[in-house]
Amino acid sequence: MTAEYRAGGTDLMERRASGRSTGHIIDLYDQGLRSIEPTPDGGFRIGAMVTVDTLATDPVLAKAYPALSKTAGSLATPQIRRAATVGGVLLQKTRCRYYRNEHYECLKTGGTGCPARDNPGERAVVLDVGPCVAPHPSSVALAMLIYDAVAEVDRSPSRRVADLYSDGARDHLLEDGELLTAITLPPPVEGERAGYKRAISRASAEWPLAEAVAHLTVRDGVIIRAGVAVGGVAAVPLRLAGVEQALTGQPPSEELFTRSLDWTAAFPETAYKIPLAETLIRDVLTQAL
Amino acid sequence: MRLTFNGGSREHDPAPDDTAAEVIRTAFGATGTKVSCGAGVCGACTILVDGEPKVSCLLPAAHLDGTSVTTVEGIGGDHPVQRAFVELDALQCGFCTPGFVTEATAFHDRWREDREGVPSREEVADALSGHLCRCGAYENILTAVQKACAGAFDDREPIPARVEAPDKVTGAAEYTVDVTLENMLHGAIVRSSQPHARVTFELPEDSVRLLEGDIVRYTGQPIAAVAAGTLEEARKIAHALKISYEPLPSVVDPDEARRPDAPVIFDQNERKNAPSSAEGAGFPARWKGNVRSGYPSAWRGRTARKRLDAARERNAPGYFAATFTTAGQSHTALEPHASVADWRADGLTLYTSTQGLGHIKAAVAKRWSPPKVEVIARHVGGGFGAKLSLGTDAVAAIELSRKTGHPVKVEMSRAEELTDTGYRPGTRTELRMLGTPTGGLAAISLDVAGHGGVSTGSMVATLGLMMYGRGPRHFRDRDIIGNAPPASPFRGPGGPPFAWAVEQGVDEIAHRLGADPLKLRRTWDGNLRRRALYEIAEELPLWRERPIGAQTGRFRRGVGVAAANWIYTADVDTKIEITVRDGRIVARTATQDIGTGVRTVIRNAIRDVFDDAEIVVELGHSGAPHGPVAGGSRSTASVGPAARDAARKLADHLDGKPVSEAEGVTVVGQRPKDKGGSAVPVSMDHMRIGRGLAGAVHMTEVEVDTLLGHTRVLKVWGGIAVGTVYSRQTARNQCEGGIVQGIGYALYEERITDPRTGVVLSANLEDYRLPGIKDTPEMTIHFHEDGWDHVPGGGIGLGEVCTISVAASVANAVFNATGFRPLDLPIRPDRLLEGMPR
Ligand SMILES: Cc1cc2nc3c(=O)[nH]c(=O)nc-3n(C[C@H](O)[C@H](O)[C@H](O)COP(=O)(O)OP(=O)(O)OC[C@H]3O[C@@H](n4cnc5c(N)ncnc54)[C@H](O)[C@@H]3O)c2cc1C
Ligand code: SF4
Ligand code: FES
């Protein structure tokens, strides 16, 4: 790797210390990118250096994109959220315990193979979409997906946030040296409500075993728009278009929110994540009602 | 860059990879800000950047340019939050305190600006959720912040709950990691990257060999140590040092290691070199391959086994047999192991983060025979048993200092700390038990395999000799040796895994017999002190209103109990020296305060005699008269009586005159003997086992989310029977910390070792999960103070007994709530979801 951008540094500095990142650093600290501006169509453009804490606490954003704000407010710790940025939270590297351990090399460190496959443990993915079996780390990406957010990149055309991620071989698809400058969100939808929840063993400040986020807009007793995504289950942030479709046009009910996922677990150790994800989906939809 | 630092202006030119924490601690010399996890998890390094709390260990130093930074030193000492921490005892070892104080002052100031009244516990916990306290002082932290926000400390000086609290809330308290000497070098450890191999290597300049022999037996084993001007440089050299490995067959996983065809890790003549995780001398044992079996300790052992076999045959209702397992538990003191050695022609000065400076001094004198040894540990950021003996840090620092002629500092990184500074061994327990509702425990047998990597000395089953009367019993402890790092003593060695199996066994039998688990224990248990606790516990509303029978619904509540006991030990040679200096009473002894409040015990004991004198307690220096090791819960029962004896001697000398009349006078107090002598009439390393057992009963209420597998501990009642309590506030704090640690053990903490490579995967605080402030239940501590009249001072220590039965009480509560018997610790969500009856 030649160079790496540094935003809040909360992911990068840990990898610098462990030797995972060794290239040159380009600091974004004094590059601006911190503004939140309304767009002509009524949406918002959020600079890449806006902090996760701002996503969580800014009253305008909280009202416009409640699913985003709830997700941002639930991750990591208050101190981390104050330093972490929109760019960093979307483009952070995997937290796989093998990747973060200096004793191992794997696909994502530039080597070959995946030591985690032999000993996946209860934290690994349920859905084996690619060579890597560590869940994608970004909680905020989930919320961005269900808002159809668009990423602005300095050297190439804008693309959907969904297209920042691929098949699980890389944590994101930006090329070396490409700079994410902002995220644009389409106009907020009047009357939308949202829910976010993660399954963890402690009460807080813990990486999720699985997490889910949803927004719902109900008009005249019928769901007219739904967004649902789950994390902790695949090497990419996963939007559940099928579930969204099944919800749309229906009157909300507990029965409707009880979705069964027709997944096959990649490992016996992670089979429990399927009912876990089903519960989380029901919970966040209920919250969003 | 240019910034405002604690009010003054500073310029500094940081390297790109420098963190704010490094610059603040090293270049600015402000060591109040602590670094513990280095990964954004623990919050010890929290600073205010333009008023916003941020973790400085991940904050690039360059980002401080143009900001105004405030560290704990910049807060002063009179902030209401600091005052509240001091008076309400919101700390123990104090290593997490600067971080908590810094964050809490920001919360407080914001709160007072826009809100009125008292913030809720939830609000405070949310604000502080990015901080960990391994001592578990959360309850008092929550209260302190609430009271400060309510204005209770706006305009008055606090009355310190513990002697050194003012130093700990201002960052003035100096820990070993804060020590910097002139011309000091930094050392780094070269460690094995293979689980089992023969190694050859050549040492560069300024380095020393640490490995004895040429075989490494676990990944992470120290091989050599190197010194350089900065830690970064030293680590670079260590990393670059070429080690040639000739791999030997290895086996990490205990289930594989116990097989007859597994590669043997210690051959016959090497066995004696295996390290031990036992606190005292190990017991004799037989080896077979990697299995080291102790001789059974039994009482009518054959009868026990016959009864159990017969009960199994006839499906007796009071018979229960199961296999329990526990994960290894890492001590994770927030201050890592660290030493600074200064070897000179006239002697050695060793600053070290230790629980036993007298012991270290003796060990150093024996190993290196320097002309003179001084060991210094002014403040120690937690130990929990991991800092009892001479560790790699001290050995490396001493050797490197001797070799280079410079003072050398060696400090473990969090990964090293979580890999190779010991842990409570994992266990696998075969339990068989036969109970009768009225007649007592008819028979019990326990076969426990300890998984302590290359170390021996797991002692769990043998503790059964102390519990539940005199029924027939058969116990055996084994060690399964594997290519993994060695274990070490951990707060109540053997106790928590023992309780995990046996206390769940008692609960299960009560369930099967339809008996009340507390009443059953009272019937079985001959111990008077614990019986007194059962009687109180039976009357608690928590118990009387507990749910009985199967529950439905997603969220289920349950209440469980478990009991524990622990031996009483004291350092019978403890001396406290008192000198009157500048009109003040200055007390000294060669011990250290690891957060248990020893200073305060000494002060209180003296204050009982001199209630209005100014008392100073000087600890942490090996030159003082002999004092106890902070282990085996012995400090209180050792220093308390000796301090009182010294105070009485001074009072006799004064004969009614004021203290100032005795300027310059020195007296030495000794610990009087127990009435009726001790249980074992010989001392081992100054320590004697006294008569009587400390007792504890824990009652825990949980709520289980049966769909997410999440267990929340709502309430814990802890009944503790250790006689007179010397310092109620610090004792309660320690008991609450014992509960928090027990909850961590039951639900979150799990040492994970890769079965192939022997690499410890839980080597950071994200993957090794400590209980946080939001996991803190409502706690009530009850002290039963009778029954220790034979001990001078009337009371003994509680540091271990107060944590042993907690995890088992959580498990029993989970069973009560869900009908799922958690055999495997920790009770992870996936295990709950898979195990719960549907
Ligand atoms: C204890 C803890 C718990 C956590 N829990 C969660 C969690 O539950 N969910 C979650 O999502 N996250 C979690 N995180 C991770 C955290 O969200 C990330 O560390 C953070 O968001 C990264 O943001 P940053 O600005 O600090 O990025 P940096 O560390 O500065 O950068 C991260 C990566 O992104 C790249 N990058 C950053 N900005 C840009 C840009 N504008 N253009 C191109 N590349 C860029 C960098 O080059 C780097 O590779 C946790 C972190 C910690 C320490
Ligand atoms: S799971 Fe992914 S990050 Fe982890 S070792 Fe495998 S390839 Fe590397
Ligand atoms: S040391 Fe910075 S968060 Fe733990």
Ligand code: FES
């Ligand atoms: S007082 Fe918090 S870690 Fe010791």
